[in-house]
Amino acid sequence: MADLRFTGIGKRFGGVRALDGVDGHVDEGEILGLVGPNGSGKSTLINVLSGHYAADDGSITYGEANLTDLPPHRIIETGLARTYQIPRPFSTMTALENVSVPFMFGANPLSPQTARESAMEWLAFTGLDSLANEPIDSLNLHQLKYLELARALAARPKLLFLDEVLSGLNPTEITASIEMVRRIHSSGITIVIVEHLVRVVTELASRIMVLDRGKVIADGDPTLVMQDDAVVTAYLGKRSKRAEG
Amino acid sequence: MTTTNRNTSLITLAFALVLWFMPSVRETLDFPVFFLLFGYSLFFWIAQASSWNTFTGFSGYFSFGQGAFFGAGVYSVAVLAVKRDWPLLFTFLVGGLVAAVIGLIIGVVVFRLRKLRGEIFALMTLAVAFVMASVARVSPAIDGGQGVPVNTVELPEFLGDFPTMIFRLGLIVATFAVITAQSVQRSRLGWGLFSIRDDEDVAETLGVPTFRFKITALLLTAFIAGISGAIHSLQIGYVTIEDVFSIRVPLFVILMSILGGTKHWMGPVVGAVVVVTLNDRLNRAGFQEISDLITGGLLILMIVAVKEGLYLRMRARPLRTAVGFTAGLVIGFALGALDESLITLVAYGLGIAVLAVMLPLSWFARSEPAVTDDVEEVASHG
Numbered sequence: 001m002a003d004l005r006f007t008g009i010g011k012r013f014g015g016v017r018a019l020d021g022v023d024g025h026v027d028e029g030e031i032l033g034l035v036g037p038n039g040s041g042k043s044t045l046i047n048v049l050s051g052h053y054a055a056d057d058g059s060i061t062y063g064e065a066n067l068t069d070l071p072p073h074r075i076i077e078t079g080l081a082r083t084y085q086i087p088r089p090f091s092t093m094t095a096l097e098n099v100s101v102p103f104m105f106g107a108n109p110l111s112p113q114t115a116r117e118s119a120m121e122w123l124a125f126t127g128l129d130s131l132a133n134e135p136i137d138s139l140n141l142h143q144l145k146y147l148e149l150a151r152a153l154a155a156r157p158k159l160l161f162l163d164e165v166l167s168g169l170n171p172t173e174i175t176a177s178i179e180m181v182r183r184i185h186s187s188g189i190t191i192v193i194v195e196h197l198v199r200v201v202t203e204l205a206s207r208i209m210v211l212d213r214g215k216v217i218a219d220g221d222p223t224l225v226m227q228d229d230a231v232v233t234a235y236l237g238k239r240s241k242r243a244e245g
Numbered sequence: 246m247t248t249t250n251r252n253t254s255l256i257t258l259a260f261a262l263v264l265w266f267m268p269s270v271r272e273t274l275d276f277p278v279f280f281l282l283f284g285y286s287l288f289f290w291i292a293q294a295s296s297w298n299t300f301t302g303f304s305g306y307f308s309f310g311q312g313a314f315f316g317a318g319v320y321s322v323a324v325l326a327v328k329r330d331w332p333l334l335f336t337f338l339v340g341g342l343v344a345a346v347i348g349l350i351i352g353v354v355v356f357r358l359r360k361l362r363g364e365i366f367a368l369m370t371l372a373v374a375f376v377m378a379s380v381a382r383v384s385p386a387i388d389g390g391q392g393v394p395v396n397t398v399e400l401p402e403f404l405g406d407f408p409t410m411i412f413r414l415g416l417i418v419a420t421f422a423v424i425t426a427q428s429v430q431r432s433r434l435g436w437g438l439f440s441i442r443d444d445e446d447v448a449e450t451l452g453v454p455t456f457r458f459k460i461t462a463l464l465l466t467a468f469i470a471g472i473s474g475a476i477h478s479l480q481i482g483y484v485t486i487e488d489v490f491s492i493r494v495p496l497f498v499i500l501m502s503i504l505g506g507t508k509h510w511m512g513p514v515v516g517a518v519v520v521v522t523l524n525d526r527l528n529r530a531g532f533q534e535i536s537d538l539i540t541g542g543l544l545i546l547m548i549v550a551v552k553e554g555l556y557l558r559m560r561a562r563p564l565r566t567a568v569g570f571t572a573g574l575v576i577g578f579a580l581g582a583l584d585e586s587l588i589t590l591v592a593y594g595l596g597i598a599v600l601a602v603m604l605p606l607s608w609f610a611r612s613e614p615a616v617t618d619d620v621e622e623v624a625s626h627g
């Protein structure tokens with residue numbers, strides 16, 4: 001079983017403890033919802049698990065592989081890929097070229113020519129095929145988020161982290177995107193999804209993990225977790241405070 | 246990003262093959278020896294600029310190391326061929342290898358420090374050339390401050406007279422440099438470097454072995470710059486530290502590449518041809534003292550006016566380029582440039598073509614038909 005397991009993950013930025021002893025797991029085949037208030041450490045956890053940042057403490061294993069000290073470009077070979085909450089496309093490349101890069105690397109690298117052909121499929125899947133040869137600065141934020149998704153899929157992941165790919169979409173687009181995530185999942189890819197919209201998380205996730213100030217405060221069945229007192233306080237506490245201030 | 250395929254390299258090779266026979270047909274076609282030396286100058290700068298661009302242009306890591314790599318090549322010949330009588334051709338290869346080792350050391354030291362990449366790299370490469378110059382100055386085995394007469398070295402006879410030899414050696418290295426740049430640009434290495442240039446952290450998480458790729462590209466750059474420097478020692482004749490480790494080589498390769506455009510292998514080639522031709526003509530016209538100054542100033546203007554580089558601009562505006570070049574030839578011809586040299590005529594063509602693509606698009610769109618008419622008119626008179 002290729003499950004992702006992590007224990008005691010710590011990550012500090014100067015004085016900020018973004019992650020403070022985070023334990024958890026992602027089971028093969030599930031859709032895990034990762035939620036928590038702004039600044040609770042969700043993106044940081046993805047950054048650490050995908051190798052973008054090295055953790056200060058803790059250990060990570062994926063199936064047989066120990067990811068803790070693996071260089072990031074080796075981590076993707078084990079089958080982990082992620083999207084960036086704030087899109088980070090390769091700015092001098094076209095949309096197609098952006099998606100073709102991951103095909104050239106990872107566990108089964110393709111030649112640049114073949115990579116382009118394969119990239120076209122994921123562009124079509126995310127509805128960006130008409131923009132294939134456009135420069136990046138002609139894409140709007142929604143298109144850039146989909147490009148993030150297409151590029152992550154081009155890494156041919158077994159486990160995919162989606163960091164707020166659906167945020168900022170209108171309700172119709174969200175419904176379509178939920179469908180898209182379901183299709184990705186049913187193609188055999190395990191998914192960890194970060195989303196502020198409760199509707200999205202409860203519709204998709206088979207389990208929810210809640211972070212607050214760098215700590216896990218709840219983990220389990222979606223409906224139960226969302227009614228948990230600590231979760232309600234963390235969420236509503238912050239929300240109502242911000243609404244006042 | 247525009248790609249290039251295998252045919253591009255075959256065409257390059259065929260072109261080089263034709264040039265190879267230039268010295269053989271010189272007497273039949275009756276062109277001056279100077280053409281061969283000018284050709285060598287083009288080859289030298291094409292090799293240097295292309296090699297610089299293969300690392301810096303593609304990866305985005307700004308390197309001032311060209312002087313160090315070039316200097317390593319020059320002094321490999323000065324020390325080994327002149328002072329120790331090693332076979333000349335072999336010392337060319339050694340020059341490339343010594344430069345590559347220096348590149349490797351810089352790369353391994355700087356790229357290991359993950360947090361301190363960009364600026365530190367630029368500074369390191371600059372510092373290395375200074376250190377090398379100092380070491381050469383205090384060490385009699387290398388230079389000792391006296392300079393080394395490379396012109397005393399015996400030249401292999403089978404390579405022909407000096408102009409023929411230097412032309413062909415330069416051609417080989419330039420061809421190698423250009424084909425290397427083309428191969429990198431279309432390969433996984435190239436795409437890895439482009440993604441490093443755009444966002445290195447993302448590249449790394451997407452599977453690009455960034456450390457290995459940067460080292461590989463830097464090695465290629467250093468090796469080519471070193472061999473090219475080794476051959477250039479023959480052209481210099483009497484090598485001195487001040488000359489070899491001056492800012493000229495690193496500065497000019499940067500200017501040429503940026504002028505021509507760093508995103509395509511053709512950019513540095515275009516940049517080198519334009520700069521060498523114009524600089525050479527300024528020298529001939531009696532501006533030796535200030536030709537670098539004028540060229541430098543012009544370059545800065547051109548770079549500001551054409552951000553993406555001349556090559557991509559010219560390719561996007563082929564009509565303007567062709568019209569500008571033709572107009573330049575016609576104007577040059579009318580002014581009697583051909584009496585001086587064919588190169589002067591070409592310099593007029595290049596100069597006007599560059600001006601034409603630099604002009605703002607809207608300005609040109611309005612006057613485009615007029616310009617075409619003018620050209621035809623002048624042409625029919627001329």
Ligand SMILES: Nc1ncnc2c1ncn2[C@@H]1O[C@H](COP(=O)(O)OP(=O)(O)OP(=O)(O)O)[C@@H](O)[C@H]1O
Nearest residue numbers: 013016018036037038039040041042043044045085
């Ligand atoms: N690169 C960084 N440098 C400094 N501080 C950072 C960095 N990345 C995150 N942080 C801090 O770490 C904490 C956790 O941030 P993180 O982005 O992981 O939160 P999040 O749960 O993803 O929030 P959001 O819902 O707003 O995306 C925050 O206090 C944030 O300011």
Ligand SMILES: [Mg+2]
Nearest residue numbers: 042043044085
């Ligand atoms: Mg976040």
